[in-house]
Structures are given as structure tokens and as C-alpha cells.
Amino acid sequence: MTLINASSHRVEIATSASRLAAIAGFVIVVLLFAAPAFVSRRLLQDLFFILTMLGLAQCWNLLAGYGGLVSIGQQAFVGIGAYALFGTSILLGVNPVPAILIGGVVAALLAIPTAFFAFRLAGAYFAIGTWVIAEIVRLLVAQWKMLGGGTGTSLPNSIRREFWFTETIQDLFGVRAAASRDILAYWLALILVLSVIGGIYWLLRSRRGLALSAVRDNLQAARSVGVDALRMRWFVFISAAFGTGMIGALIYMQKARISPDAAFSVQDWTAYVIFIVVIGGIGTIEGPIIGVLVFFILQALLADFGSWYLMILGVIGIAVMLFAPRGLWGLFSDRTGIQLFPIRRRLVRPMISNDKREG
Amino acid sequence: MIWVNTIVQGILLGGLYALFAAGLSLVFGIMRLVNLAHGDLIVLGAYLILLLVTLLGLSPFVAVLVAAPAMFALGWALQRYMLNRVLGDDILPPLLVTFGLSIVLQNALLEGFSADSQRLPTAGLASASIELGAINVGVLPLMTLVTAVLVIVVLNQIFYRTRLGRAFRATSDDAVTASLMGIKPANIFAVATGIAMIIVTIAALYLGTRANFDPSVGPARLIYAFEAVIIGGLGSLWGTLLGGIIIGLAQTLGAAINPEWQILSGHIAFLLVLLVRPRGLFPRAVD
Numbered sequence: 001m002t003l004i005n006a007s008s009h010r011v012e013i014a015t016s017a018s019r020l021a022a023i024a025g026f027v028i029v030v031l032l033f034a035a036p037a038f039v040s041r042r043l044l045q046d047l048f049f050i051l052t053m054l055g056l057a058q059c060w061n062l063l064a065g066y067g068g069l070v071s072i073g074q075q076a077f078v079g080i081g082a083y084a085l086f087g088t089s090i091l092l093g094v095n096p097v098p099a100i101l102i103g104g105v106v107a108a109l110l111a112i113p114t115a116f117f118a119f120r121l122a123g124a125y126f127a128i129g130t131w132v133i134a135e136i137v138r139l140l141v142a143q144w145k146m147l148g149g150g151t152g153t154s155l156p157n158s159i160r161r162e163f164w165f166t167e168t169i170q171d172l173f174g175v176r177a178a179a180s181r182d183i184l185a186y187w188l189a190l191i192l193v194l195s196v197i198g199g200i201y202w203l204l205r206s207r208r209g210l211a212l213s214a215v216r217d218n219l220q221a222a223r224s225v226g227v228d229a230l231r232m233r234w235f236v237f238i239s240a241a242f243g244t245g246m247i248g249a250l251i252y253m254q255k256a257r258i259s260p261d262a263a264f265s266v267q268d269w270t271a272y273v274i275f276i277v278v279i280g281g282i283g284t285i286e287g288p289i290i291g292v293l294v295f296f297i298l299q300a301l302l303a304d305f306g307s308w309y310l311m312i313l314g315v316i317g318i319a320v321m322l323f324a325p326r327g328l329w330g331l332f333s334d335r336t337g338i339q340l341f342p343i344r345r346r347l348v349r350p351m352i353s354n355d356k357r358e359g
Numbered sequence: 360m361i362w363v364n365t366i367v368q369g370i371l372l373g374g375l376y377a378l379f380a381a382g383l384s385l386v387f388g389i390m391r392l393v394n395l396a397h398g399d400l401i402v403l404g405a406y407l408i409l410l411l412v413t414l415l416g417l418s419p420f421v422a423v424l425v426a427a428p429a430m431f432a433l434g435w436a437l438q439r440y441m442l443n444r445v446l447g448d449d450i451l452p453p454l455l456v457t458f459g460l461s462i463v464l465q466n467a468l469l470e471g472f473s474a475d476s477q478r479l480p481t482a483g484l485a486s487a488s489i490e491l492g493a494i495n496v497g498v499l500p501l502m503t504l505v506t507a508v509l510v511i512v513v514l515n516q517i518f519y520r521t522r523l524g525r526a527f528r529a530t531s532d533d534a535v536t537a538s539l540m541g542i543k544p545a546n547i548f549a550v551a552t553g554i555a556m557i558i559v560t561i562a563a564l565y566l567g568t569r570a571n572f573d574p575s576v577g578p579a580r581l582i583y584a585f586e587a588v589i590i591g592g593l594g595s596l597w598g599t600l601l602g603g604i605i606i607g608l609a610q611t612l613g614a615a616i617n618p619e620w621q622i623l624s625g626h627i628a629f630l631l632v633l634l635v636r637p638r639g640l641f642p643r644a645v646d
Contacts, residue, residue: 132582
């Protein structure tokens with residue numbers, strides 16, 4: 001009989017798949033940063049769309065998949081972030097690039113009263129409560145006559161020419177102003193999405209992440225071991241709003257034209273995002289990545305079929321929820337045990353060498 | 360006097376919202392299910408009535424009698440074969456499935472009937488009104504409110520006077536124990552959703568005769584209905600009626616001040632009630 005020293009056991013989060021994924025991920029990120037040098041402008045715009053939808057999906061996944069807060073009102077934060085960018089750049093003369101950050105801050109501020117009301121509603125009613133609040137914000141913004149009221153407004157050319165970094169990009173790639181703005185928006189989207197994914201992954205691996213999973217899985221049990229559930233919910237809700245607001249601001253900086261109906265669209269900024277997360281796999285970081293690729297391919301294939309596209313998306317979403325509630329990534333991960341962003345803590349036994357056994 | 364008129368119109372509008380909400384309230388009361396496709400199902404009902412009116416030349420008020428059994432069957436099947444599968448402690452699956460259903464319905468209606476707005480023909484009834492003192496009351500709004508009250512009376516009778524109602528209440532309180540007594544919760548839920556769809560068809564009749572509708576108006580009806588249910592208190596049908604009236608009043612008063620504020624005032628009234636009485640005015644179900 002040998003006593004195994006307890007201290008020789010280790011708690012590990014990383015798996016061999018995740019180490020490989022980290023290397024592959026690094027290569028992909030380097031390639032993505034270099035993309036403007038070798039891909040067409042059209043493809044760059046597609047990548048921008050994929051990245052921003054992925055960012056929104058990760059934020060919603062943080063709320064619903066990890067925080068248990070199913071919101072149908074995220075368009076409130078997309079819209080208010082975008083309007084904050086238009087407001088500060090048109091009315092106050094702030095450069096739109098730093099105004100993206102302002103968009104995030106304003107969205108986070110809006111999240112405070114939103115949470116104050118919506119947290120009074122439990123479960124499913126929370127979902128529609130957030131939607132009502134998004135409608136209120138849309139109707140209020142539509143009254144803001146200085147930014148065009150219900151019809152909206154455009155970023156004036158004088159402001160569009162002044163975007164930070166665009167002159168450097170023009171010199172670097174030898175492109176015209178419009179193309180340089182696309183490259184800038186693409187890089188900003190890439191940085192934002194990487195920060196969102198990195199931030200969420202860091203959060204989930206920390207003590208707070210454990211608390212978060214505990215609250216989602218069983219509120220009473222989490223409370224009984226001392227997790228301040230309400231504080232976790234506030235934290236998650238405001239963080240998700242901050243990320244969503246910045247992405248919303250960036251999307252509309254690139255579009256350069258805004259209206260309340262578009263910026264606060266429940267379909268574009270919440271329905272699509274929910275389908276991306278559900279189809280890919282809710283409650284995982286990998287899921288939205290798979291989901292956004294499926295979403296983009298479907299959209300490219302079915303773009304000519306108008307409303308059929310949404311119908312098919314809806315049917316796929318329902319089917320996934322009924323038959324594979326953990327999404328495509330869940331199906332794959334369950335079969336293979338592979339996790340690219342592992343958050344589960346595993347106990348690793350020490351290797352016991354032969355000579356020790358003999359002794 | 361103009362204010363008295365506004366208040367009366369608001370109460371009558373509230374009848375419509377109570378009709379939108381009654382089905383939602385019933386389903387939530389029995390199985391704690393929030394159906395995000397509720398508004399779109401009302402619009403589907405309106406198109407079904409429209410189809411019967413145009414194809415068979417029926418009056419909308421007769422067509423609703425044909426449409427109601429069909430909608431009952433649809434609701435029954437929807438619950439039996441789809442929604443029952445996702446009921447449980449986790450609120451995410453039913454929300455996401457009904458949200459998907461909402462998107463599918465909207466786009467199927469868009470594909471089938473185009474985005475043109477439609478209206479159910481009423482042969483002059485829509486413009487008819489009765490004079491009560493100095494106030495003109497529209498016949499159709501008055502019928503809506505009376506129907507809403509009747510629907511709630513009938514639902515309460517079913518709930519408290521029939522075997523079915525007893526099964527509803529038992530399943531609502533404790534589905535497992537109820538099933539020990541020989542009740543099949545899956546069937547009870549299916550019947551409840553079927554009944555909710557009959558109310559949805561009645562709501563669709565008034566939605567379509569009182570105003571124009573198109574495939575995109577469902578979500579807004581869901582929101583009004585939801586606000587009425589929350590204001591009234593979960594599980595209380597009379598509370599739902601009062602909630603509908605409060606939303607109707609707030610919208611009409613808001614519109615009287617500034618037409619752009621109509622919808623906004625309804626939402627703000629909802630938030631105010633939520634602020635003062637988070638569990639609604641007559642909370643009954645303990646959740």
C-alpha cells in the first residue's frame with residue numbers, strides 16, 4: 001500500500017484539444033488580421049457581418065446560456081449604442097472611432113434601469129419585459145428630432161472622412177477612402193469580437209464563472225452556498241449590454257445611416273442572434289461560432305427566397321431545440337468529448353511509476 | 360366632456376386587449392407556459408376568417424364559428440406534439456420554440472398573403488355607433504368589451520363548475536399528484552391550449568373587423584396582451600380584464616395628448632404598475 005501524496009494531484013482546465021485549438025486559433029487570428037491584404041472588399045464586408053453577428057451572439061449567449069437571463073430586448077442596446085455614436089459624433093463632434101466606446105457605456109447605463117424593472121419579472125416574463133423596454137426606448141428615440149426622429153439620419157460626409165486611422169490604412173494598402181473605412185471597421189470588429197470572447201472565457205474560468213453556472217443551474221442551491229445571485233445577474237446583464245452597445249455602435253458606424261426601426265429591430269438584432277446561438281449550441285463559446293457560420297451559409301444560399309429564408313431558419317431553430325437542445329456543437333462535443341474552450345475543472349491523477357509501486 | 364369620452368373609448372379598447380390576453384393568461388395559469396407566438400396566432404386566426412369570408416362568402420361573425428374548431432384542433436396538436444415536449448423546469452426551451460414558431464408564422468403568412476394590409480368586411484357595422492347622452496359609442500368596440508366579459512365569465516364557469524375545470528386546477532397545482540388521480544396532464548394541457556385558441560379566434564375576429572392587419576402586427580398584440588396579464592396578476596382572469604382596460608385607457612389618454620404617444624403611454628403605464636405592484640394587482644398563482 002502506498003499513500004499517494006494529495007498535493008501531487010492537480011486541478012486542470014486545459015485539455016489536449018484545447019491546447020491544439022489555442023495554437024490553431026492563434027494562426028486563424030493572425031490570418032484574420034492580415035486578411036485585408038489579400039481578400040476582396042466584398043469578402044471583407046461579409047467577414048465584418050459575420051464578426052459583428054458573432055459578437056452579438058456571444059453577448060446573448062453570456063446572458064441566456066450562462067446567466068439564465070433570456071432577453072428578447074437586446075436590440076435596445078444595439079440601438080442605443082448606435083444612436084450614442086451618431087449623437088456624440090454629429091451633435092458633439094466626437095470622432096466616431098472613440099464614440100464606439102461611448103456607445104458601450106451608454107448601453108451599460110441603459111442596462112441599469114432596464115434591469116431594475118426586468119429583474120422584477122421571473123423567467124419567461126423577463127423575456128417579454130426586456131422586449132417592452134426595448135420598444136419604449138425605440139419610441140423615445142423616434143421622438144429625438146435632432147437625429148431625424150422616426151425617419152433617422154445619416155453620418156455626414158465631413159464626419160465620415162475624419163475617421164481615425166483611415167489615412168494610415170489608405171497609405172498602407174494603397175486603397176481609396178471608402179475601402180479604407182471598410183478595413184478599419186473590419187479590424188475594429190475583429191478586435192471587439194476577440195475581446196468579447198476573451199472576456200467571456202476569462203469570466204467563466206474565474207470564481208465568478210463558477211458562481212454564474214451555479215446560479216443558472218439552481219438558484220436556491222447557489223444562494224445556500226453563499227453566491228450573491230442578484231449581484232451576478234446585474235454584473236452579467238450590464239456586461240452583456242456594454243458589449244452589445246459597442247457592437248451596435250460599430251455596425252452603424254459602418255452603415256453610416258440609422259433609423260429607429262432598423263437600429264431597434266427585434267428581428268435583426270435579437271431573432272437572428274437567438275437562432276445563431278441555439279443552432280450552434282447554447283451555453284458554449286464554440287456554439288455561436290458554429291452557429292454564425294451556419295447562419296451565414298444559409299443566408300448566402302437562401303438570399304433569393306425572401307421570407308422562406310426566415311421560415312427555414314425558424315424551423316431549424318425549433319427542430320434543434322426539440323431534438324438537439326444543446327445545438328450542433330453539443331452533438332459534436334457529446335460524441336467526441338472535445339472542448340475547445342474548456343471551463344470544467346478536472347482532477348488529474350499523478351502518474352505512478354513502476355519502481356514506486358515496487359517500493 | 361371630451362375627457363369622459365376619451366375614458367369611455369379607452370375602456371372599450373381595453374376590452375380588445377383583454378381578449379388578446381385571456382388566452383395567454385389561461386395557458387400561463389395552467390402550465391406556466393409563455394407562448395411567444397400568441398400574437399401571431401391571433402393574426403393567423405384573422406387570416407383564416409378572411410379566407411372563409413372571401414372563399415365561401417360568409418359573414419365574419421359566421422366564419423368565426425367555422426374557424427374556431429379548426430383553431431382548437433391546431434392548438435391541441437401544437438401542444439400535444441410540440442410544446443408538451445419542452446415543458447419543464449428549464450424555461451429556455453419553451454421560450455425559444457415558441458419564438459421560432461412566431462418567426463415561422465409571420466413569414467408563412469407573409470408568403471401566403473403578402474404584406475398588404477387587410478380588413479374583415481362588416482357591412483357597415485364598423486362605423487355604426489350608439490349615442491349615450493353626449494358620448495358616441497361604437498357598436499363594434501362595445502361588442503368587443505361585452506365579448507371579453509362573456510369570455511371571462513365562461514372561462515371562470517369552466518374553471519370552477521366543471522370536471523374539466525377541476526382537472527385544470529389540479530394539474531395547475533401539482534401535475535404529478537393529479538396524474539396519480541387518473542388525470543393525463545399531457546391531454547389536459549392540449550385541451551387548455553385548444554380552448555386558448557378558441558379565444559384567440561374570437562380576438563382575431565375583433566382585431567380584423569376593427570382595424571387593418573398584416574402579417575407583421577402579431578408581436579405588438581403579444582406585448583399588449585402580456586402587459587395586461589402582468590398588470591392583472593398572474594393567473595387571475597378578472598385581473599387580466601382590468602389589466603387590458605388599464606392599457607387601453609393609458610393608450611387612449613396618451614393619444615389624446617399627442618397621437619405619437621399612444622403606444623408609449625401604454626408601455627409606461629405597465630412599467631408604473633410593475634414599479635408599485637411587481638406581482639400585479641390581483642396576484643393569485645404563487646411562482
